[in-house]
Amino acid sequence: MTHPAVVVTTSWDDGHRLDPRLADLLDEHGVAATFYIAPRNIEFDAADLLPPSGVRELADRGFEIGGHTLSHQRLPLIPDAAAREEIEAGKSALEDITGGAVTSFCYPRGEYRPVHVRQAAQAGFTFARTVVRGSLGSGRPMEAATTVNAYAHRVDVPLVLRMAAGHPVKAARLYLNWEELAIHWFELCRREGGVYHLWGHSWEIDERGDWDRLKRVLAHIGGRADVRYVTNGQLSGMEAA
Template identity: 65%
Template sequence: MTEVPRRQVVVTTSWDDGHRLDDRLAALLEKYAIPATFYIAPRNVEWNAADLLSPAGVRELADRFEIGGHTLSHRRLPTLSDRAARDDIQAGKEELEDVIGESVTSFCYPCGDYTQTHVQITGELGFTLARTVRRSTLEPGSPLELDTTVNAYAHRVDAPLALRMARGRPWTAARLFLSWDELAMKWFEICRLEGGVFHLWGHSWEVDARGDWQRLERLLAHISGHPDVTYVQNRDLLALGA
């Protein structure tokens, strides 16, 4: 993917797994007019069936947001044979397409685990974009190995990053380290100054489990409604950078 022009500021978000709490997340995104791509594993083995979005729920979500593939079962691809990995990716794509009645062209590697064989498979199966879980950049990178900016989750490995972004100020660094929404807002302000793609991603179930709905809403309010910002779904990054 060609680098986005430095003067252009782009915001995109993506949300993984297809949990029933995606409905709550979708309502919050709509409130602030933030586009999103929801990566859904229709038969995710990590959850009981009652915790997954129903086909009707997926269709309703597709009326408002992009739906992306996330395999059928959400098993880590490197734990499968190449044939089984291909089958799981393809089955997830086909089931989603049957449900929503349109092509699914974006994909997310479950848990961010993949090899170059899986990159090749996604392309062969008709995906034009595939998202990783790599963070801390405003440059999206390769279309089938798309990088992101920030995860809606506090990562303990982010201490050096927080210190660097705080320019050595310990109290500022502590705030960025302890509060992922503060770190995300810092990244957004850097993006507005330097240009690039601010890509927020996460899981609705994780936001809920950590009691982070207020943090998420605070961030969405902060990044929304700026006339100098282009807001897109993941698939639209291709048109901006091709």
């Protein structure tokens, strides 16, 4: 019996000083990842930014470093020229730090317009991730969807009800516990095949006391011989689904 192909990728946004702690868990469970870093993220205090030495360490450990603009500006709220500069300057800064090419991008807060898709491609990015959830496909390379966020979204009621197939207790469990939803999505991917994409933020995991929840998910999805573990950038060569 031929089993459907299962690909697992994860991505972690913003460039926080807690990213190395998250990287340790990923390494422990054999899960690949892309860290999307805004080197001068204006939403963090300076002491909370992942320093250049930390960015280099992640890259040296085999994690992909992705662009997330220079300072995490909300692209639709700034002029197009400023958006282009943010995208290009963030990429250049990370390449200077790591000494390697940065070819994956994540739109800050998932907010963007068609012009920003073009700008990211023109800057040399070949993959760009959104914050759209609920997909098991590799999707469009410059507007890639994800599967599940390491965060409980209270707007996910319709999705959870469909996934629970009318079972109220199961629906409540999936709704209240993001780790249950993440595991449920993974099991669906194992049955049907596809790309399972988990994403989140190290600072948010810490803020909500969710490290044990994350450990449980990574222990469940990681280290499987029949699963291919890839960075986001390695998805760009896959056929759109």
